[in-house]
Amino acid sequence: MSMALPWTLTVLAGVTLALAVVALWQSLRAAFGASQAEAGAAGISGDRADLVEEKTALLRSIRDLDLDREADKIADEDFERLDGRLRSRARDVLRLLDEDVQAFRPAAEALVARALGTPAEPQSPTAPAPALPASLTPASACAGCGTVNDADASFCKRCGARLGAGEEEDAP
């Protein structure tokens, strides 16, 4: 019989074994030798990854719920309660994601300044925080519970009531 297949298998086994050894080496290095700094950075980005994950999940849930309403699969009042809850959580998550980045902002600006060659102007650690984008500035207060909501909010983040009876954002 042809020996091509057994040879292929031998070579494959050899390569796989080598890969196993490499992976083991990497593992041992990570466990006993690697710098702890990398791990620290991983921890921070891990929280962020969780938030991004949650954001994706929330957006998907909001869209699914929307589909349900379009298909007449949920009563309006139930829809509004569930949707309000999802949206308020999504808003929190988005804000947290934003704040997460804010912490790095001065450092990033310093890096940019250095790269561009311009002397970094605000060296003081207590530089004024950059203004929030307009969409995040709080504006409308809920008529029901008085909670201050974002300017573009359709529903109150606390009680879920519809905000600003006048604005018809989703007119067909």
Add this chain to the structure above:
Amino acid sequence: MAIDLPFFGNLVLCAVLVMAGYTFATAAAAGRGRPHMLSAARWGTYATCALVAVAVLLLAYAFQTHDFRIRYVARYSDRSMSWWYLVTSLWGGQDGSLLWWAFLLCGYTAACVRWMRGRYLELQPWVLATLMSILAFFVVLMLFAANPFATFPASVPADGEGLNPLLQNYWMTIHPPSLYMGFVGWSIPFAFVVAALVTGRLHEEWLHATRRWTLVAWLFLSIGLMLGMLWSYEELGWGGYWAWDPVENASFLPWLVATAFLHSVMVQERLRMLKVWNVFLLCLTFILTIFGTFLTRAGLISSVHSFARSDIGIYFVWYLALLIGGCAALMGWRWRALRAENRIQNLLSREFAFLFNNWVLLGMMVVVLVATTFPLISEWLWAEEVTVGPAQYNKLMVPLAWVLLLMTGIGPLIAWRKASGKNLRRAFRVPLLSGAAMAVLHVGLGPLAGFPPTIDSSLAGDVAALAWFFNVAPVLYTSASAFVLGTISQEFWRGVAARMRAQGERVGTAFVNLVARGRRRYGGYVVHVGIVLMFLGFTGAGYDVEKEAALGPGEVMEVQRYRIRYDSPRMEVDRNKRMIFTDMTIMTAQGATLGQAAPAKFIYRTAPEQPTTEVSIRSRPIEDLYVIMSTVDSETRRGTFQVKVRPLVAWIWIGGFVLILGCLVAMWPSARELLGERR
């Protein structure tokens, strides 16, 4: 030979065990507040998986080079087998299939580790630790009870015993891997749920993480079940596709629970209810896959699949006990966190429909589980082994399946939380009308086409209601099917119409966008269509006709609308078997030729006492003509034949294909998911 392959194989298996232990330890350390160990655990997992792959490659090498020093190789292969069957021998017997199990688990594990990089950092250590513990169990099993590299103590045979002829079939080459992919695939979601329980992160995170993994596992499990049915239908030669054989049941049990899980997950995602229930279902699914492997491999209950009996049973019993105890303890520990935030407030609500569907599926599971293990139970209780036959299964399963079919149609029509009367009237009108129309059609036209709405069922038992049910089962099933199809069409149509109104799209565009936007939902509906088509195929079994005859060459037998003429026997020989065909001509009642058939017996060199029956199947959408040659006399050339007309069987396979398609739609990642995951 320069290297001692069996010894090397054993060495690799030991190395796998050590590596799995090391990875488990690093993962646990990472989980207990030393995050830098996570990277070590990840690399350790890769190393472990690579070692398992080495073991598989070594065994494959041993098969290709006919290394009969290894008992497993000698037992499941011989020198006459083609290279392809030598590859499939890897999973042909018990010891090898355990290694194959471990290998597939490693494939899933490596893919999952790669996929998880940079996220689920809290869950990851415990996911890895769980997966490693599962792997360790299988390696222990191989090292101590069913070693694929075990050698003969004394002399080495000159040739092997060969693979069981029944397994030398193309379906068989893909059925076990697919089924195992389905079984093993549940390890990943199970690992996630254990991680969620250990870390206490019991909100929707683990559900989102396991979404696609559960669909992949479910898909493979379904494909595996279907391939098993095809194999049974084409190769076993008894004319059926499902016999409630313990091993078929072993794969059906996790499928039922997994299906329940896929549905109840939606309730938790939407309303944050049924948390305990979902954790329970997922744990149960995994436990049943292990139980299934146990049934398949330990030969606990005799079955056509029990190709090997051995002493691995006790290991499985302990492991199952450990799993059940562990899951129960974890759930008890997190009981407070698992308690629902909401309760079902209304019986006329989507969530209750889902829960009801879950009960029916679990009810079916319990029936199958009890009936499958009944020989054991009865032996234990009354010291007498009582086996449950297919008729007993059908008595309970046929009505339950009908309820399930109905729920497939009802569930999607009911609104979440609370359905109003107006909403219900609007939703149910079209499906009910289509169901009623089908019933009328069936009663009116069915008898003309040979499908009367009622049958004299042999299943009709002593209970009057049940007897009535079985007699009218055909029309009940067809009208329920039409009802479900009405529901699904309406769902699609309403979605399309809404998009056409709101976005001004044309029908085609609206349809594509609708499905793209709600892939899981509409993919799920396509799966439902597949299920309906399969039920249509099962309903056909009520109209089966069967006839047996002994014929000499040139003689003709009549079955329903067919005339079948036996022409002559014919023998062919190839390197590992003799094949005796009997050529036949299929004709219409008027005598016009429809085609040829050549049912056969294959007599394998390695197993002459066990000839295989090769049936001849003429498959058409309306019915299959299934011809079996029971015997043929070499002197008189007379043969005895069994001919079955099996209506609508083809729809089972078509339905299966649609089901796969729907599943693919549901799990297809969006472009954003593909790109977005590379952060």
